[in-house]
Every structure is written in C-alpha cells, then in structure tokens.
Amino acid sequence: MRMKNVDNRTVIGGGMHGGRVTEYAEMWHHNPAQIVDFSANINPNGPPVSVQQAVAEAMGSVMHYPDARQWQVKQVLAAYHGCSPEQLVVGNGATEVMELLWRWLMPKRTLIFTPAFGEYAAIPRRLRLQVQEIPIPAKLWQDPVAVLNAMGQAKVLPGDLVVFNNPHNPTGTRFTRVQWQATVARWLEKGAWVFMDEAFLDFLSLPEQNATSGVFWADNHRQLAILRSATKVLSIPGLRFGYGITGEKWASQVNQNRDGWSVNSLAQAAATAGFQDQKFFQNTHQWLTEELAYVRQHWEGDPRLQLFPLNVNFFLTRMSTPDMATFVYDQLARQGLFLRSCASFTGLGTEYLRVAVRSRVDNQRLWALVSQLLNGLL
Numbered sequence: 037m038r039m040k041n042v043d044n045r046t047v048i049g050g051g052m053h054g055g056r057v058t059e060y061a062e063m064w065h066h067n068p069a070q071i072v073d074f075s076a077n078i079n080p081n082g083p084p085v086s087v088q089q090a091v092a093e094a095m096g097s098v099m100h101y102p103d104a105r106q107w108q109v110k111q112v113l114a115a116y117h118g119c120s121p122e123q124l125v126v127g128n129g130a131t132e133v134m135e136l137l138w139r140w141l142m143p144k145r146t147l148i149f150t151p152a153f154g155e156y157a158a159i160p161r162r163l164r165l166q167v168q169e170i171p172i173p174a175k176l177w178q179d180p181v182a183v184l185n186a187m188g189q190a191k192v193l194p195g196d197l198v199v200f201n202n203p204h205n206p207t208g209t210r211f212t213r214v215q216w217q218a219t220v221a222r223w224l225e226k227g228a229w230v231f232m233d234e235a236f237l238d239f240l241s242l243p244e245q246n247a248t249s250g251v252f253w254a255d256n257h258r259q260l261a262i263l264r265s266a267t268k269v270l271s272i273p274g275l276r277f278g279y280g281i282t283g284e285k286w287a288s289q290v291n292q293n294r295d296g297w298s299v300n301s302l303a304q305a306a307a308t309a310g311f312q313d314q315k316f317f318q319n320t321h322q323w324l325t326e327e328l329a330y331v332r333q334h335w336e337g338d339p340r341l342q343l344f345p346l347n348v349n350f351f352l353t354r355m356s357t358p359d360m361a362t363f364v365y366d367q368l369a370r371q372g373l374f375l376r377s378c379a380s381f382t383g384l385g386t387e388y389l390r391v392a393v394r395s396r397v398d399n400q401r402l403w404a405l406v407s408q409l410l411n412g413l414l
C-alpha cells in the first residue's frame with residue numbers, strides 16, 4: 037500500500053517518523069502485538085527491569101505533580117556525564133528539549149544538513165523561523181571526513197543556529213571528535229550556536245562514546261548545546277525522556293522560562309533508574325557489537341543493495357531501484373515487518389530504506405525474507 041504525501045512523492049507507510057505501530061496495524065490489518073517494528077530505532081533489550089520497577093513504584097506518587105526542578109534525575113545524569121546538574125535541561129523526549137532551546141534562542145536562521153531528522157526543520161518552521169537546508173549528497177555519507185568538508189563550505193553567519201547530528205540519522209555516519217572539532221570550532225568562532233544531537237550515542241561502546249561526544253565542550257563560553265535521548269536506549273518511547281547539556285548560564289535561562297511539569301514522574305523515575313543501571317548499558321553495547329557483526333556478514337557485499345556505515349543501532353540501505361525497495365517494503369509489511377521508508381527524507385528517496393537493529397531472532401527473520409525477496413523466491 038502506498039500513500040502520497042503533500043509534495044506528491046510516494047511515501048510508503050506514510051508520515052515523517054517511524055514507529056507508528058498502531059497506524060501500521062490499521063493500514064495492513066495486523067494485530068499490533070504481532071508487528072515487528074524495524075522503523076523506529078528502539079533498544080530491543082529494554083526497558084530494563086530496573087526501569088520497570090522504578091516506574092511501578094513511581095505509580096504510587098502520580099497523585100502529586102512531578103518535581104518541576106527534576107532534581108533527582110539531574111543528579112544521576114550529572115554523575116553519568118561528569119557535568120554539573122545546573123548544566124541540564126530535561127524534557128519530554130529530546131524533541132521537547134530542542135523545542136525549548138529553539139524557543140529560547142529564536143535564531144534568525146537554522147542551518148540543517150540534509151538528509152536529517154525531520155524535527156530539525158519542523159520545530160523552527162512551527163516557530164516561523166527561517167530554515168536553510170544544505171544538501172549533502174547521499175554518496176558522501178560513507179566518508180565522515182568528506183561530509184565534514186562539505187559541511188565546512190556552508191556560509192555560517194553570527195546568530196545562525198547550526199544543527200550537527202552525531203551519530204547521524206538516517207545514514208549511520210559517525211564523526212570522531214578529532215574529525216569534527218575543527219569544523220564545529222569554526223562555526224562557533226563565527227558567532228553561531230551549535231546543537232549537537234547525540235540521541236543515539238549511548239548505544240556505542242564507552243571508548244567509542246568518548247572518542248565521539250561533544251559533552252566536554254559544553255560550558256558558558258561556547259554557544260553549544262548537546263542533545264541526548266533516553267527514549268531510545270532505555271526503550272521508553274511511550275514515556276519519553278530527553279535532555280540537553282549546555283553552559284550553566286544558558287541552561288538556567290531556559291529552565292526559568294519553561295513549563296517544569298512537562299516531564300512526568302514516571303519518566304523521571306525511569307531515567308533515574310536507567311542511567312544508574314550500568315549492567316544494562318554494558319549488555320546493550322555487547323548486543324549491538326554482535327548484531328552489527330551479523331548484519332555485516334549477511335547484508336554487506338550483496339550487489340543488489342548498497343549499505344551505509346554500520347556504527348549504530350540502525351542502518352541505511354539503498355536498493356537498486358525504487359520499485360525494488362517498494363516491493364521489499366510491501367512484502368515485508370504484509371508479513372508484519374515494518375522498515376522505515378526514506379521517501380520523506382530530503383535528499384533520499386523511495387529506494388532508500390532504514391532498518392533498526394533488533395534481536396538476533398528478528399534480524400535473522402528479516403534477512404531471510406529480504407534475501408528471498410531479492411532472489412525472487414517469494
């Protein structure tokens with residue numbers, strides 16, 4: 037089944053985001069419980085027991101308003117990152133934090149490198165702010181240095197806001213600090229603000245995180261905010277939790293001008309427990325290493341599809357033709373497996389599909405079906 041979106045490109049499954057399990061079930065007449073969702077990049081190992089217990093306990097306090105200072109969860113996040121609690125802005129998902137930051141900053145212009153997560157353009161447009169999309173050709177995303185060179189050509193003016201996503205959704209490209217530092221420093225020197233979205237970084241091993249993250253640069257002297265999401269790594273998209281790390285003076289301005297009750301007690305309890313559960317993070321890192329090896333072994337090298345970098349808990353693939361991708365998408369959907377069509381990403385198209393990395397059983401089932409479809413056996 038195909039749907040047309042507003043600019044009349046074919047959008048398989050419809051919409052701008054993945055993870056629309058209820059809609060998939062309605063459109064394809066499935067029982068929602070039987071859907072295997074590869075379209076949203078949620079940790080299949082979660083939510084951890086520690087989070088489930090904390091949420092169950094927090095149910096006992098839902099007759100009270102949530103802590104509008106988010107004091108406890110900020111202590112835990114500050115310890116997790118080695119920053120101060122005063123540097124944090126927490127929100128109902130990373131998306132709310134972005135919206136809070138955009139509203140506070142009201143930048144003259146937002147520069148977005150496409151393809152990109154849809155909310156980077158949607159939020160400033162909702163606020164009637166100017167958005168400039170800078171296309172980075174799809175083939176460049178195989179090479180982080182080439183991407184940074186292309187980003188470095190953008191004309192950045194004082195007062196601009198530049199959005200930099202690392203690891204990058206939807207391409208999976210990861211930029212090490214050594215690679216990104218000079219480019220980001222130049223944007224900051226020009227007087228721009230930089231939002232560094234690290235929503236998927238917790239999935240990577242600790243050495244990889246340390247070699248990638250910009251958290252250590254967040255202070256009062258740099259116009260920089262780091263965005264993180266617990267929604268995906270703790271597997272709580274039905275609760276949502278995200279946060280930003282920035283200079284204390286910026287964070288205090290944002291926190292003083294917001295609705296503090298938007299982060300409910302259950303979400304605060306979930307994140308408080310989850311970010312203390314080191315074992316869960318270790319298990320997640322181990323799982324991802326093993327499953328990326330599985331994906332590499334089976335998907336890589338197949339001449340009928342092009343594979344983008346395998347760094348994080350999702351990967352981008354390009355089928356040889358849009359018709360082939362549509363066929364694969366439709367046949368999988370018929371069986372209850374949903375991929376993320378990339379037709380709604382500026383700069384990509386129907387031939388691109390994004391695939392979440394899931395459990396071994398699910399990953400095996402997916403590859404078995406995809407390889408049969410490509411071989412014309414189904």
Ligand SMILES: Cc1ncc(COP(=O)(O)O)c(C=O)c1O
Nearest residue numbers: 129130131153205235265267278
């Ligand atoms: C790159 C990126 N940043 C941020 C978010 C939003 O995170 P949250 O679900 O916590 O609002 C997403 C969600 O898909 C994302 O892909």
